[in-house]
Amino acid sequence: MLNFEQTQAVEHSRGPVLVVSGPGSGKTRVITERIANLINSRNVPPWKILAITFTNKAAKEMKERVDILLGSPGQAVMGGTFHATCARILRQAGSAVGVPNDFVIYDTDDSESVVKSVMKELNTPEQFTPRQIRNRISSFKTSGHLTESVSSIPGNGFLDEISIKVLREYDRRLRQSGAVDFDDLLNKTHLLLTEYKSDAATFLNRFEHVLVDEFQDTNRVQYEIAKSLAGKSRNFFIVGDEDQSIYSWRAADVQNFQRFKDDFPEADVIYLGQNYRSTGNIIRAAETIINKSSGRSEKTLWTENTDGDAVRIMVTGNSEEEAWFVANQIEDKLSGALSETNTYGILYRTNAQSRAFEEALIGLGIPYRLVGGTRFYERKEIKDLIAYLRLVHNEHDSVAFQRVVNIPPRGIGARTLATVLGYAHEHAISAVAALAKLAITDGTEIIGSRAKKAAAQFTSDYDYITQASENRSVADTLDQIIHRTGFKDYIFKLDKEQPDRADSRWENVEELLNVAVQYQESDDEASLATFLEQVALVSDVDQPDGTSDQVQVTLTTLHSAKGLEFSTVFLVGMEEGLLPHQRSFDTQEMLEEERRLCYVGMTRAKNQLFMTRSINRYLYGRSTSTISSRYLDELTQPEIEREHYGDIDPIAEDAQRNRTNSYSYRRNSFGLKDARIEADETNTQPPFSPGDKVRHGRFGLGTVISIKPDGKDWEIQVAFESQGVRRLYQSFAQLVAA
DNA sequence: ATACGAATTCTTTTT
């Protein structure tokens, strides 16, 4: 049964709609039922519906559920992530904006290695890391400066200046390689939809209904794309919740809610506030946290569910004990009532925290599923093989070339590689062709004779594989690559000290072969191009995980836990510096996002919620004492149980709590350490006045714009040379005069 | 060119 608001959303006939959906309010159900309703009751052809989701997994789930509701017609609904949707559009109509139809997608890694080599060529000062520059380039691309005129950006500072220079050459190289990065995928599509309307006509006219899920996590360009696609019909249905916005660091922009309201003033707003997922105790605790969020529009979450078990806060002595506590709890529950159907989520802020829990679970023989971490497609052996595939698909893909030219080691080192790339550039041919040519040129000293032999070897391997793969499946091609290059021997040579590691690498290779075979079976239009596209766009939540059905325990980051739910949730590592994370201490906006992250984590729980904290924790290999998370301190309800586990002294712990309360915490750029200072002495006079030059540990030099007191602290606005204007708290930011 | 060991930096979160 749907409730009143849910029914409204499902049956809404036409025009724009904003659905504000609290956690556990049945939003996935609303979306799927709405799609089914459009097709069944309103005779909308399925292919005229576009449903954009946050992950591929969510898209898949949506399709499955629509399929259950109305059978195979549901398959024709177009659905996927923004990136996947854009890739499909560009594959068909990208040539108008300079994207060839056999384009490849460079992931963050690929794009960083292009940046690195551009920096080398341009002799960029070593002041900035490739990652910094790449991030800067990415934010240029997503900042709303959607067209070519990068130079017109109100740039400030050295970093921007350099980044723009690098960007030009970077773009040139991508074009030459027939590649687009994640940002281009969105930007080029946007450009196509707005400036080349006749080329994009099929898409601009196609959709009668556009639905966007997780709207709070869309960025500016994504919003504009969705708006264009929905523009004609104005049947634009968005679902989101600003309280669950946790991707602003990836340029997600909650301003999009306001943009939507401005662009579609006639929109209806439907609020889904009833929670069907969690117990009353869990909801109340979560509300306590989110209510302290600032600038949030007034709303409440409510439930008819019973109060259920108390929320439990567990303090342990160290991270091993924390892990053992969790593992033991799960073991107890697995042998109790409802043992078959219960699920368990262990949620943490950083991937690095997963290890202790893995070890404890293995120790008790409890199977688990790990999402994230070093993701499957980011493993070296997988990236190597994918790079081979990419090179077979497109010999101009120079990142792929550089990756595999010496794998397995053939004797083509940095020096030879540089010569080859130079030669390729000079003669405007692909690196593959350049290498082939240098291998057979006689009487020249362009490359040494040893390198020449190696080049001949690579060329013959490449030609063999390319020819043997013609009209073959992806799996066959992979097979050719593995055999011809001696990839297996290479892997076992690579880790001959740790055979375990080599075994696991080889398992990954076999898993990739499985993926390729499955892919062939699942898709009639299977081709190398679409396979590579799919591989480039999968998120960790959709990764191959052999034994999924039996496994009841999931380890995941808070970010990846979005959209998931578990009977029991363990929200672990509730410490200052971890949640909220240290890196968020600089600005209020970032700190607010940590609070929402905590809220998202808590609301994943259906029946029981544990929050754990460890008094000591290993950081950078050293045991460090921690401070209780502010969120734990805010949970003051008497019904919340606070307990200790393991070998700790509760009195000492209390003493520490009292002591820390009268301090403010200073972050320094080296780590958490015990950098506490007393707040009240230094803060009676403003430390700076507007116009002062200051220096910040990470942001560098800047000028104070304004300063005002906030309690015992100072809120300071600073215009940084390279990072723009930021609002900082002195107690965290530790600005010094410059 | 590669292999090995020492020194170094590093950790948010991800399409």
Add this chain to the structure above:
DNA sequence: GAATTCGTAT
């Protein structure tokens, strides 16, 4: 503590 980069020996 781990992964990556750097330096030296082969």
